[in-house]
Amino acid sequence: MIHVTDELELYALGALTPIDRARVAAHLSECPACREQARAIDEVVQELPETLPAGREAPGRLRDRILASARAELTAVREPRRDTAWTARLVRPALALAVVMWLAVGAAAVVNENLSLSNQLSVVASDRAYYESIVEGIRQGGRWWYMAGKDDWTGSGGTLIAPRAEGRPPFVVFHDLRPLPQGQLYTIWLVSADNTWVRGATFRPDGKDVQAVDVTAAIAGFDRCAVTIENSAWGRRAGPVVMESKIAPPAP
């Protein structure tokens, strides 16, 4: 194992390129010794914002805006749905975000006056159809597992959904995916109990707040789903795990 002690200050200060940053993060996830050193350096770096002048006030509307966004998500997940036992349980970020984005895109048609009307409508229609397809996929019901982003991917996440409908593949609805440098790919893996990693999908983030990705393998027989950053669309898993979840077996 090659330790990264030489790069921990650069890592803590955010002075590494994204590729090096991902490499160091991957090492830290596996090395307690380097992680402990990194934590000590982080403690100092996290004090740096305290050196800023206190005179800069955040606009008063910012607090309202944050709370309104969070509340919109809550409201979206509480909306009544066509109900089955499964859809009643789908009260999570995937549906919430897709609904919010679906509504937001609709709202954009009203407020955005900078684009020409025809361009604007086609963009809106396309985005709206995209989010609507996600919402509909989720509404069909099934089982789901939320994968929270780790380390640098805190705040990102994805919900793996195994639809109940026959013939529909499992898929993951991601939110807030961080952009990746050229040449790097997000990869979804299904992992079996004997630690066999099967590639389920490889993709680039599309820049949207919500992104749905189909998984090409069935999830039966696997007990974990993970997302890594890879340099290649084929071959064995080599990159860091940025989010993962156990996959519980179906209820008896």
Add this chain to the structure above:
Amino acid sequence: MPVHPPLDAVRTVVAVPNTSDQPDDALIVALAERDLGALAALYDRYGRLAYALAYRILGEGEAAEDVVHDAYISAWRGAASYRRERGNVRGWLMSIVHHRAVDVLRRKTTFRPAPLEAAAERAADDDTAEAAERNVEHQTVRAALEGLPQAQRRTIELAYFGGYTHVELAELMGVPLGTVKGRMRIGLQKLRRALELQGTHREQSR
């Protein structure tokens, strides 16, 4: 179709649970349980610092506002992934703000690196904008940073607040990569010692 409910409705919701005096860890637990009051309390506690950080990095109010908004919503969605052993809540929030702000800066600034003088000037402007009120910890950290030799201080500030990579810094400052790393390492070590020393003095004077 409006996405957001009327702001009065939001205020009504957040006014119900009074979480303003909860410790940070309790707020994170409440956040993971989708408690809007906890989100409001976290904003009241660290929103100003978060905005100051984002503004310092981006140099522009609207972009800073977007970054702080997105960072808090990320925290709202990802509270369950917070791990106490990896740092405190303030540090966790600030690192989300920092990552997002630097990401935005690097996406915006396609012709990086910007002239060193511009970044240094921006730092100098902020230095002179002394705030009238500053708490003891604030003064402690700032004094410790100001106590560093200029080269170390400038390297740390340009990396953290300027969003420069070490390769860019080496080029801008005309020094080898090893020197950049060395300045950061020694500067942060000194900063740690200064903070520990001042923390000890504070404890003794209580």
